[in-house]
Amino acid sequence: MAFWVGALVVGGVSIVFAQLADWAQATFLAAGHAFWAVPLLLTPAGFVFCTWAAREFFPGAQGSGIPQAIAARQMPRGMALKRLLSLKICFGKIALTVVGLLTGASVGREGPTVQIGAALMLQVSRIESLANEGGLILAGSAAGIAAAFNAPLAGVVFAIEEMSRSFEFRTNGLVLTTVIIAGLVSLGLTGNYTYFGITHATVVRPWDWGLTVACGTLGGLAGGGFSRLMLEGSRFARAWVAADDAKRRFAFPLACGIVVALLGLATHGATFGTGYAQARAAVEGHAPGWDFWLAKFAATLVTAISGLPGGIFAPSLAVGAGLGAWMAGASGASLGAVLGMAGYFAGVVQAPMTAFVIILEMTGNDANVIPLMLASMLGFAASKLVAREPLYHALSRDFIKPLAGSANPPSATE
Structure with missing residues (x-):
C-alpha cells in the first residue's frame, strides 16, 4: 500500500508542478509584454535569489536534479535520503524552479521532476523499512519522466539507459509498476496527449x-x-x-x-x-x-x-x-x-x-x-x-x- 501511494503521489505532484511551471512562465511573458524592461529588472534578481536560496536553505537542489538522483544511487543507505532526496529539498526544488521560470530563466521542469520523483519514492523506504533504496530511486526517476512528458516508454528507457546504465532484472518490475501508476494519474488528470503535438512528416526522399x-x-x-x-x-x-x-x-x-x-x-x-x-x-x-x-x-x-x-x-x-x-x-x-x-x-x-x-x-x-x-x-x-x-x-x-x-x-x- 505504501508503494502504491508513493507512485500515486509522484504522478500527482508531477502534474501540479507542471501546472505551476506553466503559470510561472505565462505570467513572466505577460509582464514582459506589458513593460519591456521587466526582464532587465526581474531576471538578474531572480538568478541571485534562486542561487542564494539553493545554497543557504536547499543545498542539493541546484541544477537539473538528474545528477543528484544518479549520485544518490551510489551513496550508502540513508545518506541519499538525508542529503539529496529529502522532502525539504523536494519542495525547495519545486519552489525555486517555479521562481526561476517566473523570472525568465531558461530552464525546464523535467529534470527537477526526476529528483522529486526519486525523493518521493524514497520516502516509501522510511515507511516500510525497505532495503531496495536504489530500486526506489530508479522507479521514482522513471515515473517522473513518464509523468512530465506523458511518455511512459521513455520513462522506462531513461531509467535503464541513463540512470542505471544497465538492465537490472530485480528492479524492472518496480520501475514498470511505478511508471504505470504515475502514468494513470497523469492520464486521469490531463488526458492522453502528445507533448509537442503531432507531426506526420516522414523521411521518403x-x-x-x-x-x-x-x-x-x-x-x-x-x-x-x-x-x-x-x-x-x-x-x-x-x-x-x-x-x-x-x-x-x-x-x-x-x-x-x-x-x-x-x-x-x-x-x-x-x-x-x-x-x-x-x-x-x-x-x-x-x-x-x-x-x-x-x-x-x-x-x-x-x-x-x-x-x-x-x-x-x-x-x-x-x-x-x-x-x-x-x-x-x-x-x-x-x-x-x-x-x-x-x-x-x-x-x-x-x-x-x-x-x-x-x-x-x-x-x-x-x-x-x-x-x-x-x-x-x-x-x-x-x-x-x-x-x-x-x-x-x-x-x-x-x-x-x-x-x-x-x-x-x-x-x-x-
Missing part, C-alpha cells in the same frame, strides 16, 4: 536521408559542445567564486541573469523559459527564426552554469528543434525539427535510446522510427568526439565528492 545524417551529425556536435561547455564552465565558475566567495557568490549569478535577460530581449522573449512553444511550433511546421537555436543554446548554457535550480531537458529539445528546422528550411521545418531534436538531445545527454523514444512519444511520429534512431546514434557518436564523458554522470560526481566525505553542502554552481 533521398535528400531527406541527407537531412537525417546532417541533423544527427551537426546536432550531436552542437549537443556535445553544450555538454563540454557546461562541465568546464561549471568547474571554472566554482573556482572563480571560491576565490572570493563573499562577493562573487552574488556577482556571478547576477551577471548570468543580465546575460539571459539581454538574450531574451534580443529575441523578443523567445529564449525565456522552457522553449516549449517554439519547439512545438517547429514540430508543427512553423520554423522559428534562424537565430533562435543559437540564442537558446547560450541562454540555457548560462542559466545552467549559474547553478539556478532547473532542468535542461525541454530547453535542449527546443534548441534541437530550432537547429533542425533551420537546417531543413521552411518547407521541411517539421521533419527537420524532430530529427534535430533527436541528434542534439542525444548529443547533450549521450543517451541515444532515450532520445529517440522520448521524441517518438512526444510527437506521435511513428513512421519515422528508423530515421530517428539513425539521427540519435549519429548524434551520440558525434558528441563523443567533443565531450568524452556523459553530462549527467559527470555532474553527479560533484555531488558525491563533498557529500560522501564531508558535512559541508555543495556550492551554488554544483
Whole structure:
C-alpha cells in the first residue's frame, strides 16, 4: 500500500508542478509584454535569489536534479535520503524552479521532476523499512519522466539507459509498476496527449536521408559542445567564486541573469523559459527564426552554469528543434525539427535510446522510427568526439565528492 501511494503521489505532484511551471512562465511573458524592461529588472534578481536560496536553505537542489538522483544511487543507505532526496529539498526544488521560470530563466521542469520523483519514492523506504533504496530511486526517476512528458516508454528507457546504465532484472518490475501508476494519474488528470503535438512528416526522399545524417551529425556536435561547455564552465565558475566567495557568490549569478535577460530581449522573449512553444511550433511546421537555436543554446548554457535550480531537458529539445528546422528550411521545418531534436538531445545527454523514444512519444511520429534512431546514434557518436564523458554522470560526481566525505553542502554552481 505504501508503494502504491508513493507512485500515486509522484504522478500527482508531477502534474501540479507542471501546472505551476506553466503559470510561472505565462505570467513572466505577460509582464514582459506589458513593460519591456521587466526582464532587465526581474531576471538578474531572480538568478541571485534562486542561487542564494539553493545554497543557504536547499543545498542539493541546484541544477537539473538528474545528477543528484544518479549520485544518490551510489551513496550508502540513508545518506541519499538525508542529503539529496529529502522532502525539504523536494519542495525547495519545486519552489525555486517555479521562481526561476517566473523570472525568465531558461530552464525546464523535467529534470527537477526526476529528483522529486526519486525523493518521493524514497520516502516509501522510511515507511516500510525497505532495503531496495536504489530500486526506489530508479522507479521514482522513471515515473517522473513518464509523468512530465506523458511518455511512459521513455520513462522506462531513461531509467535503464541513463540512470542505471544497465538492465537490472530485480528492479524492472518496480520501475514498470511505478511508471504505470504515475502514468494513470497523469492520464486521469490531463488526458492522453502528445507533448509537442503531432507531426506526420516522414523521411521518403533521398535528400531527406541527407537531412537525417546532417541533423544527427551537426546536432550531436552542437549537443556535445553544450555538454563540454557546461562541465568546464561549471568547474571554472566554482573556482572563480571560491576565490572570493563573499562577493562573487552574488556577482556571478547576477551577471548570468543580465546575460539571459539581454538574450531574451534580443529575441523578443523567445529564449525565456522552457522553449516549449517554439519547439512545438517547429514540430508543427512553423520554423522559428534562424537565430533562435543559437540564442537558446547560450541562454540555457548560462542559466545552467549559474547553478539556478532547473532542468535542461525541454530547453535542449527546443534548441534541437530550432537547429533542425533551420537546417531543413521552411518547407521541411517539421521533419527537420524532430530529427534535430533527436541528434542534439542525444548529443547533450549521450543517451541515444532515450532520445529517440522520448521524441517518438512526444510527437506521435511513428513512421519515422528508423530515421530517428539513425539521427540519435549519429548524434551520440558525434558528441563523443567533443565531450568524452556523459553530462549527467559527470555532474553527479560533484555531488558525491563533498557529500560522501564531508558535512559541508555543495556550492551554488554544483
